[in-house]
Every structure is written in structure tokens, then in C-alpha cells.
Amino acid sequence: MKVTKRLGARLGLGLGLLLAAGPAAASWGMNLTRGVTSLSQSVYDLHMLVLWICVVIGTVVFGLILWSVIHHRKSRGVTAAQFHHSTAVEIAWTVVPMLILIAMAIPATRVLVAMHDTGDADVTIKVTGYQWMWEYEYIDEDIQFFSRLDRESDRVRQLRSGLDPREVENYLLNVDKPLVVPVNQKIRFLLTANDVIHSFWVPDLGWKRDAIPGFINEAWAEIQEPGIYRGQCAELCGRDHAFMPIVVIAKSQEDYEAWIAEQRAEANGVPEVAAEEAPVEEAVAADMDMDDLMQRGEDVYGAQCAACHQADGRGNPPMFPTLAGSDFVVGPAEDVIDIVLNGQGAMPPLGGVLDDADVASVVTYIRNAFGNETGDVVQPADVQAAR
Numbered sequence: 001m002k003v004t005k006r007l008g009a010r011l012g013l014g015l016g017l018l019l020a021a022g023p024a025a026a027s028w029g030m031n032l033t034r035g036v037t038s039l040s041q042s043v044y045d046l047h048m049l050v051l052w053i054c055v056v057i058g059t060v061v062f063g064l065i066l067w068s069v070i071h072h073r074k075s076r077g078v079t080a081a082q083f084h085h086s087t088a089v090e091i092a093w094t095v096v097p098m099l100i101l102i103a104m105a106i107p108a109t110r111v112l113v114a115m116h117d118t119g120d121a122d123v124t125i126k127v128t129g130y131q132w133m134w135e136y137e138y139i140d141e142d143i144q145f146f147s148r149l150d151r152e153s154d155r156v157r158q159l160r161s162g163l164d165p166r167e168v169e170n171y172l173l174n175v176d177k178p179l180v181v182p183v184n185q186k187i188r189f190l191l192t193a194n195d196v197i198h199s200f201w202v203p204d205l206g207w208k209r210d211a212i213p214g215f216i217n218e219a220w221a222e223i224q225e226p227g228i229y230r231g232q233c234a235e236l237c238g239r240d241h242a243f244m245p246i247v248v249i250a251k252s253q254e255d256y257e258a259w260i261a262e263q264r265a266e267a268n269g270v271p272e273v274a275a276e277e278a279p280v281e282e283a284v285a286a287d288m289d290m291d292d293l294m295q296r297g298e299d300v301y302g303a304q305c306a307a308c309h310q311a312d313g314r315g316n317p318p319m320f321p322t323l324a325g326s327d328f329v330v331g332p333a334e335d336v337i338d339i340v341l342n343g344q345g346a347m348p349p350l351g352g353v354l355d356d357a358d359v360a361s362v363v364t365y366i367r368n369a370f371g372n373e374t375g376d377v378v379q380p381a382d383v384q385a386a387r
Helices: 002-028 038-071 087-115 151-157 253-268 272-277 290-304 333-342 356-366 380-386
Strands: 123-130 133-138 143-147 179-182 187-193 198-202 207-211 217-221 227-233 245-251
Touching: 038 087, 038 207, 123 179, 123 198, 123 207, 143 253, 151 290, 179 253, 187 198, 187 207, 198 245, 207 217, 245 253, 290 356, 333 356, 333 380, 356 380
Parallel strands: 123 187, 179 245
Antiparallel strands: 123 133, 133 143, 187 217, 198 207, 198 227, 227 245
């Protein structure tokens, strides 16, 4: 009896604290995310339908059990009925659950069919997972780029950085280049991976898909509200799995088209107006001095390389080699340029991401940082020739 009273008091206290919390309790996330896509709304509505069916079934079943226990207890002098078979009961507890399951299966099947219907898409984006970054390729727009953990989060998360993560907005949930999509358009995602299994998951989209090497998974989304939606890799893909966020920015159609034009202009290396008027012949970038190359190279390294090779060049052998004191890094510059441009093994090709000046800068930087002291420089013209 004392134990029961203590338990009742604790439950009462917990309930009181919960009620006192008021709106703060909403942040506990006790239900599914409603999401911002037509598909996520369908999933949420299906979830609520099944939930309330289960609530009704549970209430009826446990209500009957409680009523039976109270009204047929021994203290009332009730004796147990003696029977061994009832055809009506057998039929009832077979047919009724079957009808309930059919009632739930029909809307569930509709949602599942809709989830896999990627036809008639307005935008197609190929998503490739790498350790530990995402590559986005807009199939119809000839736009392609990598998306990595933002530099501020990467700097703070380093061991013994001495920095406070609470001072970084969206710590570990921000990237250097987000995925930009239009609202009210059907977006088809083609998901694969370059090395190990990853999983693309943005809760507000209403689904999660594995990205598997050598295999293409498909999914789609039609975002209804402009905004910023964040997610993460949801498959344990290696040491830096926790540092592989996803950021999706949904824009109006007008803003999305402006962003597309801006990306095309940047890819051509010319102002947007010039890019629209006429193609421009590729020009050789001017030579840069050592200080400019090192400064720019440090920025490029921090954004593109530090996540795998570490900020101090220690790497993570054998998958990501050490750059500090590396015979390969201080060897022929042409070999280093080739690796940066074309990739090798777990190293993704960065030739389509970095321009000639960026590649020249980062190669010069790693050949003269981390204790490497070649003293030579790599110019953009060298990179252009290597391409």
C-alpha cells in the first residue's frame, strides 16, 4: 500500500510538472513531424488515422477487461462460466480484425504507391553521398556542386578547439552550399553513393532514402512553403557520420530561377548578363604571388579538404592520407593537381567544383603548410594545362 501511494504521488507530481510546462512540452516532439510537402502531409494523416483506430481498439478492449474484472470478481460471489467453444465469437474475432486491417491497408497502400511515383517531375536532382559530404547535380540545368559542413561548425567541433558549440547557430546542421529547390514543383531525387551506404533524411520532406554505391534509389518532394529545412545523414557511414548535414532551401519560382541563372554565371566565370548574351571564351587567369595563393589556399582547404584530412593535415589513414610530411604532397606538383582535379579512391573529383585559381591555391597551400616547405608555387595556368 505504501509503495502504491508513493508511486501515485510521483505520477501526480510528474503530471503536474508536465501541465505546468505548458507550451514548452511541445518541444518534446511527441508526434511525427507534419512536414512541408504534400507527401509528408499524407503520411501524417495516415499516421493519425491508424493512431486513432488503435486508440479506439485499445479503449474498447481494456475497457471490457476492466468491466469484466470489476463485475465478475470473486468477492461478489460470481462463478466462472464453463464453456469451451463459441462459433459466433470465433467468427467475430476473425472477421472484425480483418475488416479493420483492410480499412487501414487501403489508405496506406495509396500513400505507399504515391511515395514511389516519381514520374512527371518538374526538377530532377541527383544526390551522391561521400564520406562525408553530399554532391548535388541538377540534371536539366548542368549545375553541380558539393555541400559540406560549414566552416564555423567544423572549426568548433575539432578536438580541443576550446570553442563553445552553443555559440554557433545551427551547430552541425549548417553547410557551405545548401540544396536550393523551387516550391510547388515536383522534385525528383536520384540517390546513390560513391563509397559506403549513406541515408538522405530531411524530416520535413516526409521520407528517408538510402544512398547505396552502384544503385539508384528514387524519391520525390513537392514543398509547399518557402523556408530552410535541415536534415542529416541517417546511416552510420563512418567516423565523421555526425558531420554530414543537409540543408534544403525552398524558394519561390522567381527566386529559384534567379538562383539558377546566378549558378550558371558562376560556372562560366562571367557576369550573369554576359552569360545570357553570348558565350565567352575561357581566359587564362593571371599569375598570383605566394601570399595570395597561400591565403586563398587556406580558405579552400578549410572548406573542401579539412573535413577529411583534418585542419592540421593529419588526415585519417588509410582512407584519408596524412598530408603533413607526405612524400607525395611534396613530390611532383602535376601529380597533386591530378588528384585534386580527378579524385582517387575516397577522394572525390573537385575539378568541377573548384576553378583554376582555387586548385592552384590549395595545391600551393598543402605543399607549403603542415611542415611541408617546397617553396614553389602552382599557378592557375598550370591547372588549366592539366585539365
